[in-house]
Amino acid sequence: MPPKNITARPTTDFAKEGLFNVLGGKIDFEDIKVLELFSGSGSIGLEFVSRGAESVIGIEISMQHIGYIKKVCTELDVKNYYLQKADVFKYLDSAKGSYDVVFADPPYALDDLATLPDKVFAKDILHPGAYFILEHPEEHNFESHPRFVKEKKYGNVHFSFFEMPSEQ
Numbered sequence: 001m002p003p004k005n006i007t008a009r010p011t012t013d014f015a016k017e018g019l020f021n022v023l024g025g026k027i028d029f030e031d032i033k034v035l036e037l038f039s040g041s042g043s044i045g046l047e048f049v050s051r052g053a054e055s056v057i058g059i060e061i062s063m064q065h066i067g068y069i070k071k072v073c074t075e076l077d078v079k080n081y082y083l084q085k086a087d088v089f090k091y092l093d094s095a096k097g098s099y100d101v102v103f104a105d106p107p108y109a110l111d112d113l114a115t116l117p118d119k120v121f122a123k124d125i126l127h128p129g130a131y132f133i134l135e136h137p138e139e140h141n142f143e144s145h146p147r148f149v150k151e152k153k154y155g156n157v158h159f160s161f162f163e164m165p166s167e168q
Contacts, residue, residue: 011044011105011135015154019133020047022152022161023101026131029053032100035125037088037116042069042081044103049081057099058083059091095123102126105135117145117162126164134160 029051036045039058048056066083073081106113120132142148147162
């Protein structure tokens with residue numbers, strides 16, 4: 001359980017279990033590269049690591065959150081979760097690399113939340129066939145996005161799944 005100075009809203013265990021059950025049917029976690037935007041408490045990135053991800057790059061602006069994630073990584077002897085202190089939108093402006101999964105769990109009140117799918121796909125940071133997963137509140141609907149695949153709901157948590165088209 002994160003300490004009180006961690007203001008992130010961690011994904012519920014129920015929602016996290018549902019998310020990873022869906023992903024388990026779609027991807028092999030071994031050796032994947034994950035980009036976690038708005039890392040918060042780091043629970044999603046750590047779950048990817050625990051399932052065999054090669055690496056997780058976590059982007060977080062809060063030094064308190066980064067400190068907490070680093071502490072947990074030290075306690076669990078996790079060596080393949082790399083953190084960068086950055087504003088996610090500025091990070092995406094210069095993002096490089098290629099990932100199998102990009103996961104974003106922004107603050108639900110974030111003004112630019114609806115722009116995240118376009119910003120991620122504009123950067124060409126997903127391998128063909130890779131997924132972008134956005135956690136969001138009910139009032140957002142991404143069904144009309146050209147790369148939208150499906151939405152899964154777990155209580156108040158909504159995950160929209162987007163896919164980078166596979167090469168033809």
